Each structure stands twice: as structure tokens, then as C-alpha cells.
Amino acid sequence: MATNAKERLLSAAERLFYEEGIRAVGIERILSESGVGRASFYRHFPSKDDVVVEVLRRRDGMWRAWLDGRITASERSPEELPLALFDGLAERFAAAEFRGCAFINTMVETADPDSPAHHVAAEHKEKVIAVLDRLLTEGGYRDHEALARQLALLGDGAIVTAVREGTPEAAVRARGVAEVLLRTAAREPART
């Protein structure tokens, strides 16, 4: 039976890619930090690019599961529930290893917008927007899709700002903007 070589490779690659960047991390580093042999690497993955894509897919699943958790654990009212995104971001920004959004970073580092990695990263963001759209719809907001895209834009702005500043403060600022946005937005007539 196979041991968990593939799993070790993926988790080491995920950590290294996030901390130092994709191009900056060579195969050698992934091998030495995961303890996997060179040949085993290429038994599981045709090339480094395939590792990148699979790491992003994993991270997409993890990240959205985490977001769902933060949403269900939030004690905010339905019309304020979308703000749970910014509550969550505030936590993430405070983590020592925080270095922005792996998907934004990938799109920046992988210049070619047609590359598989760029594609997976872009899809992740659309899925997050879909989650926000659902929350806003349930919250009774009329123009929920446009609002969802504005909130996502705010979240991404907060992320790159936090990378630059090195403090979690950007999450608070973005949440402030989001609160104004939600208060101003029109909601469906109450159904009572």
C-alpha cells in the first residue's frame, strides 16, 4: 500500500508556494521538506505546473469550507451576515504567516491569463462571490449580485492592503465600507 507521499508533497508545496511564491520554490525544496524522493514526485505529478494546479484546488476547497464555518458560526443577523467575511479576514490578517491571498498571488505571478493556474484562481474568486450572493439574497437585498461583487472587491482590496501594511487594520477599514454599503443598499419589502 502506498504511504502518504502524495499528501506530503501537496502540503509541503502548498506551504512553500504560499510563503515564498511559486517560481521561487524549486522542486528540490519541495522534495527535501516533504522527505519524498525525486522519482516519487514524478510518479504522482507529470510536472511542477500540475502540482500548482492541484495545490490551488485543495486550497480552494479548504478556504471555502473555512468561510462556510465562519458564516454559520457568526452571530450576526441575516442582513449583516455578509460582514462575516470581513470578520474572518481580520483573523487571517493577524496570523504570522499571512502573505495575502494565494489565488491573487498566483494570478499576479502567473502572468499568462490562459494558464491553468490562473484559471483555477479566477474560478475560486467566482465561487466566493457566489457565496456572498447567496447570503445577500437571503438577507433580502435587491441588487444582490452587484453587491456581492462589490463586497468581494472590498475583500480583495483589504487583502492586498494588509500585505502592504503588515497589520490587520485593513480588514476593519474594509468592513467599515461594507457596513455603509449594506446600510445604503435597498432591501426587499419585509415579508411580515
Next chain:
Amino acid sequence: MATNAKERLLSAAERLFYEEGIRAVGIERILSESGVGRASFYRHFPSKDDVVVEVLRRRDGMWRAWLDGRITASERSPEELPLALFDGLAERFAAAEFRGCAFINTMVETADPDSPAHHVAAEHKEKVIAVLDRLLTEGGYRDHEALARQLALLGDGAIVTAVREGTPEAAVRARGVAEVLLRTAAREPART
């Protein structure tokens, strides 16, 4: 007399770094596209890293000069003048070669926040925020600094969103948020 070898190097490097990323562009590419000899390169710059820093400094100056131009050319009223940033971004996003903000890209690609390049990039953003702060102060906004930082966060969010979507639409969405923000913000009592 020296010809313009240094200038050719810098403009070629700036274009290549922006289009393909810093790590993705080797010295060889810069040499061949600028027509400069290898030795001449190292007569002007101690290392590639120094080119990166000087390119960023140049671009910082150019970019802020361009922003100033867009501001003075704007026909918006003083209280709406900060929106000129988003008008300008809308133009940039529509350009075929648009690939985000060179400074954000640099900070993402250069993981080390202590590196000179990261530093120059971070300083650029602070200078832009200072410009916004001045506009907001002149527009009579009370909490101008916090507002300036929120608008800058919106701008950066629009930029990374535009990279992902490949359309200029994000500028319009961000401007919409900015309008709500400015309308909601408290202004000094009118001095008439």
C-alpha cells in the same frame, strides 16, 4: 559621450517586468530587447535587484504625475474630485497591456517584506494615499485620512479584480462604492 544605454535598459526592463513579472524576465531578455551589451549592463547597475528598484522609482514618479494630470484635468466638483482616481483607473483597465499594479505585483512576487523592492512599492502606495488625503481635505471632508485609506483600498481592490476579470468593469463598481462612501461621509460645515 555616453549614448542612452541606461535609459534603454530601464525602459526595456520596466516593460518586460510589468508584462511578464520580475522573476520571469532574465538579464538576457533585457539585453536583447534593449540592444545593450552585457558588460554595459553591469557598468550601470551592480545587480538585477538594483534595476528593479530603479524601475519602480521611475514608475512611481510617472504614475503620480499621470494621476496629478487626471486630477487637474477632471471637471468634477471639489467634493467629488477624489473620484477622478477611479475615472483614471477605468482608462487604465481598458488598455490592452494592462496587467495590474506594478507595485502590488512586486510586493506579491517579492515575498520578503524587508527587500528594497518591497519597500519602494509600499512607499508608492503611501504617496498615493497622501494625494487622496489632500483632495479630501480640500473637499472639506472631516475624517479625511481614514477616508483616503478606504478609497485607496477600493482602488487596489478594483485593480486586482480587473486583472482577474480582464475587463474594465471593476473600476465602475469601485467608483460606485466610492460615491456612496463620499455621500455618507461627514463634511466640514460650509464656509459661505
Next chain:
DNA sequence: CCAAGACGGAACTGATCGGTACCATCAGGA
């Protein structure tokens, strides 16, 4: 008990990386 398969280690390929050294050329000022 033994064969199949997953594994780690290491040697090797060709290409490219950033950086150095040397050389011939060409312009301009004394």
C-alpha cells in the same frame, strides 16, 4: 513465502540563471 508495487536516494541531462572577464569599436576633447 514470495512477488508486486510504492518508495527514497542519487547520478545525470540540457537549459537557463545572475554575474565576470576580455576584446574590438567608435566617438569626442585636448
Next chain:
DNA sequence: TCCTGATGGTACCGATCAGTTCCGTCTTGG
């Protein structure tokens, strides 16, 4: 005229890149 200094071209350096190949070992299911 001659000399100085900036230039472009090229050969070269050691290091590292992604990827291939082979070999010995260990585990596990039949």
C-alpha cells in the same frame, strides 16, 4: 592626432532549474 571612456559582442563561470533514469529497500496482499 592621439587618448580616454562608453559601448556592444562573446566566451565563460558556478549555481540552479525542471525533468529522466536506475537501483536498492520496504511493505503488503495473495
